[in-house]
Amino acid sequence: MPTRTQVAIIGAGPAGLILGHLLHLRGIDSIIIENHDREYVIHRVRAGVLEQGTVDLMHEMGVGDRLAREGLRHEGLYLACDGTRHHIDLAGLTNGRAITIYGQGEVVKDLIDARIATGRPLHFDASNVSVHNIDSEHPSVRYDVNGESYELSCDFIAGCDGFHGVCRPSIPAGALCAYEKTYSFAWLGILAEAAPASPELVYSVHQNGFALFSMRSPQVTRLYLQCAANEDLSQWSDDRIWSELIARLRTHDGWQPNTGPILQKGIAAMRSFVADPMRYGRLYLAGDAAHIVPPTGAKGLNLAAADVWRLSRALAEFYDEGSTAGLDAYSERGLRRTWRAQRFSWWMTTMLHRDATATPFDYRRQIADVEYLVSSRAAMTSFAENYVGVPLE
Numbered sequence: 086m087p088t089r090t091q092v093a094i095i096g097a098g099p100a101g102l103i104l105g106h107l108l109h110l111r112g113i114d115s116i117i118i119e120n121h122d123r124e125y126v127i128h129r130v131r132a133g134v135l136e137q138g139t140v141d142l143m144h145e146m147g148v149g150d151r152l153a154r155e156g157l158r159h160e161g162l163y164l165a166c167d168g169t170r171h172h173i174d175l176a177g178l179t180n181g182r183a184i185t186i187y188g189q190g191e192v193v194k195d196l197i198d199a200r201i202a203t204g205r206p207l208h209f210d211a212s213n214v215s216v217h218n219i220d221s222e223h224p225s226v227r228y229d230v231n232g233e234s235y236e237l238s239c240d241f242i243a244g245c246d247g248f249h250g251v252c253r254p255s256i257p258a259g260a261l262c263a264y265e266k267t268y269s270f271a272w273l274g275i276l277a278e279a280a281p282a283s284p285e286l287v288y289s290v291h292q293n294g295f296a297l298f299s300m301r302s303p304q305v306t307r308l309y310l311q312c313a314a315n316e317d318l319s320q321w322s323d324d325r326i327w328s329e330l331i332a333r334l335r336t337h338d339g340w341q342p343n344t345g346p347i348l349q350k351g352i353a354a355m356r357s358f359v360a361d362p363m364r365y366g367r368l369y370l371a372g373d374a375a376h377i378v379p380p381t382g383a384k385g386l387n388l389a390a391a392d393v394w395r396l397s398r399a400l401a402e403f404y405d406e407g408s409t410a411g412l413d414a415y416s417e418r419g420l421r422r423t424w425r426a427q428r429f430s431w432w433m434t435t436m437l438h439r440d441a442t443a444t445p446f447d448y449r450r451q452i453a454d455v456e457y458l459v460s461s462r463a464a465m466t467s468f469a470e471n472y473v474g475v476p477l478e
């Protein structure tokens with residue numbers, strides 16, 4: 086195995102894989118090191134909403150064929166409140182921009198196939214991954230694969246290893262400021278073998294708590310319901326999940342999600358987190374390694390894609406022109422986009438969920454927030470431009 090590369094990428098989630106491919110297209114060498122196996126990375130059920138900019142990037146990278154065939158383009162969505170569904174015309178409010186439903190596992194699968202086709206290294210099942218000399222011009226990564234130990238020297242390390250990875254904690258205490266907010270609730274998510282009952286997403290505010298109707302394909306519905314942060318999944322029988330989802334999503338016009346066998350269920354924590362700066366020496370953090378948003382605004386994967394798009398351009402500028410301008414600006418530009426997404430995700434989360442400490446006043450105010458949003462073109466335009474995502478810059 087090579088022991089030298091230009092860019093060592095830690096993590097084969099969306100951030101690491103997109104970065105690897107963008108660097109490949111620029112003729113820059115990289116090695117991707119992932120500590121789980123390929124099946125785990127593909128089958129982890131997570132994001133579903135791709136912003137217009139992320140879809141465009143997949144096409145520009147030449148990995149958009151299956152996305153074009155199987156992705157579900159949505160030009161609008163519904164917000165439901167007190168049993169009434171209100172439509173928001175995302176495309177009409179944003180000059181034709183839209184979102185595409187395409188599971189994160191599918192994105193990752195397409196990117197792994199593309200990586201393998203390039204012949205460039207991607208190591209699954211690595212253990213004892215650690216980063217060294219990150220404040221020098223000669224950083225290195227140590228890891229074990231198949232019982233062998235490796236020391237990889239490189240010019241740069243991209244920390245694309247998610248929120249629980251090793252890269253961020255390798256930055257000396259004091260060099261990083263962490264901004265954090267935790268929430269008193271989580272999401273219980275299911276995949277069900279049931280045809281989607283609506284062609285577009287439904288975000289619902291309900292006195293029992295938030296619920297979300299989404300989908301993965303013409304045969305599979307994806308649903309979420311707000312639960313306690315420390316919820317015990319074993320307390321949720323399939324019957325209980327369906328009756329709560331239907332209670333929270335059913336609208337007065339008789340609409341409700343179709344039911345069917347539950348294929349998968351899990352609980353996702355809610356957190357807002359920002360690491361500032363996104364860089365230390367020659368270690369650059371990207372995606373969930375640098376920031377986490379609560380899933381309500383569907384921004385996490387899209388932010389990860391925007392980070393590595395910027396990082397790939399900065400690295401190309403360095404190798405092609407010897408300029409560090411893009412690398413020097415990486416953190417500041419990334420933080421600007423991150424805080425914009427943080428604000429939007431926090432706002433959507435607090436508007437749509439019931440907090441354990443909320444009073445009846447708070448709930449009435451939340452309903453008023455939603456009613457204003459769906460009745461004002463100005464408010465809907467602001468929502469739509471954030472939801473479909475600002476262009477990559």
Ligand code: FAD
Binds near residue numbers: 095130135246248
């Ligand atoms: P990850 O996907 O976490 O990838 C990091 C990789 O690094 C993993 O493969 C991990 O195994 C690996 N790794 C970790 N530690 C190490 C180590 N020590 N050594 C080597 N490898 C390591 N985002 C959206 O944009 N739209 C949505 O609709 C959306 N919905 C969501 C719904 C849910 C329920 C959840 C939980 C999240 C959702 N997100 C959404 C967020 C999105 O899934 C994440 O933001 C996204 O996965 C971030 O990608 P990443 O590559 O930065 O990190």
Ligand code: DHB
Binds near residue numbers: 132133297381382
């Ligand atoms: C999905 C996830 C989200 O976080 C969201 O806001 C909308 C849809 C999904 O998994 O389909």
